[in-house]
Every structure is written in C-alpha cells, then in structure tokens.
Amino acid sequence: MAAILDQSDSNQENQRHPRLIGWMLLSPLLIWLALFVIAPAAILFVYSFCSRDALGQVVYDFNLGNYARVFDPIYIKILLRSIGYAALTTIICIILGYPVAYFIGKARPDTRNLLLMLVMIPFWTSFLIRTYAWITILKSEGLMNGMLQYTKLISAPIEILYTPYAIIIGLVYAYLPFMILPIYGSVEKLDNALVEAAMDLGAGPVRAFSNVIIPLTWPGIVAGTLLVFIPSIGMFAITDLMGGARVPMIGNVIQNQFLQARDWPFGAALGMTLMFLFIIAFALLTRKSHPA
C-alpha cells in the first residue's frame, strides 16, 4: 500500500516538474497577453455598456444603447464597405502574392534568401513614411504622372491619389508581404514528388495545380488571408492619407469616436462588434483548413 502511494507520488512529481517549467517558459507570453490583449479588451467590453457625459468621460451605467446604434444603417453600410475593400485587397494579394511565394519557395537556397530579404526590406522603414512615398508617386504632379507625360503615353495627368484606387493600392502594398510569407512557408514544405506523381498519373499542369498544389499550400493561403483581411478592415491611416478621408471606413469611424466625437462607449461597442466578427471569421476559415 505504502509502495503504491510512494510510486504515485513520484509519478505526480515527475509530471509536475515539466509542467511547471512549461508554465514558467510560457509566462512572459501569458503576462503580455493578459496585459495588452485581455485587459484592454475587458476594458472595452465594460465601456461598451456605459454612456458618456458632456466632457466625454465614461459614465458607468449599464445600457445597450451603444449596440443598438451599431446596427444603425449608416454604420452597417460603412462596415459592409470596409469588408468589401478588405476582401478585394485580400483577393489581389493572393493573385499577386501566390506566384511570388511559389517562385521564392522553389528557388535555389541562396537566391531564396535574397528574395525573402527583398520582401522584408520595406519593414525596415516606418509604415507612415512609405505611405507618404506613395503620395509623392501618385499625386497629380508626381513621379508617375511626370513619367507618363514625358513619354507621351498620356496627355493629361491621371487622377489616382485621393480616389478608391489609391486606397486599394495602399492596402495591397501594405499587406502583400503578409500574404507572401505564409504561402512561401507552405510552398517550401511542398513535396515535389507528389506533383510529379500527379503528372505521371496523367494530370495536366492545371489539374496538378488545382488538385495537388493548392490543397497542399492551403494552410498558407488561409494564414495569409487572415493576416491581410483582418487588419485591412480596421485600417484608417491609409484611407485618411491616400483616400483623402472622403469615404469613411469602419476604422475611421471607430477612431473618430475615441478622438473627435469623444464617445468612447460607442467606439468600444463598434470595436467589440468587429472583434466578434473576426472571431467568427477565424473559426470559419480555420475549420475549412482542416478538411475532414
């Protein structure tokens, strides 16, 4: 009896140690998440049921008025438009990013590292500075119009800056690397033997691509889609700087509540709604990526 007890004790001891070490190793991440993700989200959640006073301070009274306002047609329309822009950005990023990622993944190792570095070089400069660089390129008297007019391709400057086209260019530019890198990760792991096997069994290039390569790189596409789609819904800097703040996106509306309108509870309710939508989208996408 005593021996059995002893044994079970030492068993527990053995299990406990690695677990404890595991938790200790995880603790920086957990503390970080608790402080910077969970705590702010909890504050937002509480605020979203409050109201504001004349000076814009949060008044702690429970009400659902902010959520009722979220479903006002004005904001639903803006939300749908933001989703549309984000979806278009994601699709363009997949179309542009997939071949690049595939090429990098299949290149020789030394070329591959060089190409990967080229993809990452833009991150060495501040995002805002890169956006201002686009303004210099796209403006009426800018580089692009100057070159096109000099080469007599066009007679009058093309107006791109401060139009929806500029917003899409800015979004695709900002998020393209987030599509390329995860797809590259999947392509690198892709076993060429499987593609050759498909060809041997009579599949043409199109069939091999759609039935073998796409399913095998699907996790990369899903990860890239999440990394591009979600941040581009909430983006407000590009719509302000390159879109001329003409068409409000949901990110601009939320930003306005925290600054100009001084209505933090409504901003919080919009933020919570958006977060809820992200969770649903995440659940749907990740479920698809593990086909039964």
Next chain:
Amino acid sequence: MKRTQLACLALASILALTFSACSPKSSDPTASGKPTTGSKQLNLFAWSEYVPQAIIDDFTKETGIKVNYETYASNEEMVSKLVAGATPYDLVMPSEYTVEALLKANKLAPLDLTQIPNIKNIAPEYTNLAHDPGFKYSVPWMSGSVGIVVNTEKITDPVTGYADFFQEKHKGRIVVLNDNREMVSWVLNTLGLSINDVSPANLEKVRPILAGWIKMVKVFDSDSPKTALLNGDVDLGIVWSGEAAILYKENKKFKYTLPKEGAHRFIDSLAIPVGSPHADAAHLFINYILRPEVSVIISQNFPYTNPNLEARKLLTPEELGNPASYPADSSMLETFRDIGMAAADIDKLVTDLKSSN
C-alpha cells in the same frame, strides 16, 4: 492600431498607479500636490508644433525650472488625458470651447493675475470673452481663423465666401479641414444661423447643403491641408489661417480670404488645471511668454494671429502684412462655444453624408 492605443492607455494607467503610490515617499517637496514656491519643474501639455523649443530653453536658462513638454493633436485628446489624471499637468493649452467645457466641469484653477503683470499686453478684443467670463482662467497664446485659400494662378474668378467656393466648377479641386464641427459651422454661417446653435432642427437644415458640398471635396485633411495645395492636387481650400500664412510665405499666389458669410475665430489659451503641483512655475511661464520679445518668437515660428499687441510691434512689415495672419477686417469672426453632447449628433451627420458620397 486602436487596440495598441488602448494597450498603451492600460499601461499608462498602471504606471500612473505605481507613480501615485510612490509619490508620498518621494523627498521632492514639489510632488506633494500643493502649490509651493520655488518649484523646479513644470509639466506643460500643449499642442504639437506650437511651442518653439527656443522659448522653453530660454525659460529654463533664466529660471532654472525644467519644462516637461508633452504634446497632443486635438482638444479632445488633451481632455481625455487630463481627466484620466495620470500625469499632474501644470499648464494646458485648450481652445476656447474646451476652456468653457473644462470650466463647466470645474477642471481649471483661477489665475493669480498679480503674478502675471504682462497680461496688460493682450489686446482688449481677446479679454473677457464668453468662454471665460471675467478673464480669470485662461490667457490667450495664439489666435487664428478658418478661411478660404485660393491658388490664384488656377482660379481666376473672385472667391469671397462659401457660396462662391462650393460651386460645381470647383468640384474635385477642393481640400477642406477634416473636422466635422468646422464643416457644420460653415453651413450655419451660410444659412445666417449661429455657429454655436447645433440643435437637431438646425442640423436638419444643414444636412441637404452639406451633402452637396461634401460631394465636391477631393481631400479632407486637418493635419496638413497645405500639402494638397502645394502638391497641385487641389486649387482651393478651407484651412487654418496659420497654414494659409505658410502657403502665402511660400508663394504669393495663395490668397487667403475670410468668408463674407462669417467664420470661426479660434483662440488657444494657456490655463492651469485644478491640482497642478507647480502652479507657481506655471504663473511664471505665462508671464514669461507674454513678454513681447518672447511672444514674437512664437509668431515667427507659427504665423497665427498674435493677441499680444506689444509683440506685434516687433514683427516685420512683411509678417504684419500677411493677410492670413492679420486680416484687414475680422469683424465677422465668431468663437466656438461648448456644445457638450451634440458633438455626437454632428459626428453622425457628417459620417452619414460622407458615407453616401
């Protein structure tokens, strides 16, 4: 990005808690919260791009008081941080309607005018205004207006007011401030209504006109509306007078006009929040910047309208002749009053109109 901001807020409040828990133990007598004489530092919370570094350096050299200059980009941001109470600010720089809002909430301490003899330099038109009755809580720093700037090389027809400005032929050639309350005030001026009467009934009258105007605008930008004009992307703008003054200095083709229907005069003032730990240093600083030879440095760096008459005498004729800084006739100017909760109605109206664009 919003989440990052909130994370920063959370971190700031944690730091603030730590700080306030420690301060009673601190040996610094000035941290006790009571105004004491001989403070060695000053927490200045002011607009970004508005306080020349030279002034701060010279003040420290003369008085030995270290100035901690923290900046903000909007009145609303300043109010949020001030009422959160994380940092004990000694001086803030609210615009006129924010002075009024802070006074209503008892957030400002009365000034001891005996410590500010240089206040006599302020022009009478800036004293005893509706937002600070009796002139007891705020001292004007700089003033300015919101008006029309036109690139006269591209637009040759005269533009004297909002009616000339918002015309179909100017569609897509216009930049305006990305400020919802400003936009609504232009329509109220056009309708002959008070820019401070933003009742739901008036906003309904504003709606159809503003809807038409918003369709003509190419760029909305409050931070640097001069950029689109300088880049040649637009030829007309409704901008801060200081931006227009810089454009005029750059090129005389940019002509500034105050709309004949009426316009907004903003007054940014220095004020001492309740609970300021270094109120003596704050008074010293206010008196210091009211010296003509100091105040003129502000004008040279940021060409808004200087309310300090003695400082104006030190300006060059060219600086005084800049029509954006010193318009010939400013009788149609009106200041903003605090509108409290109506800010949300205005935000909703403009968001709706922009969205239907």
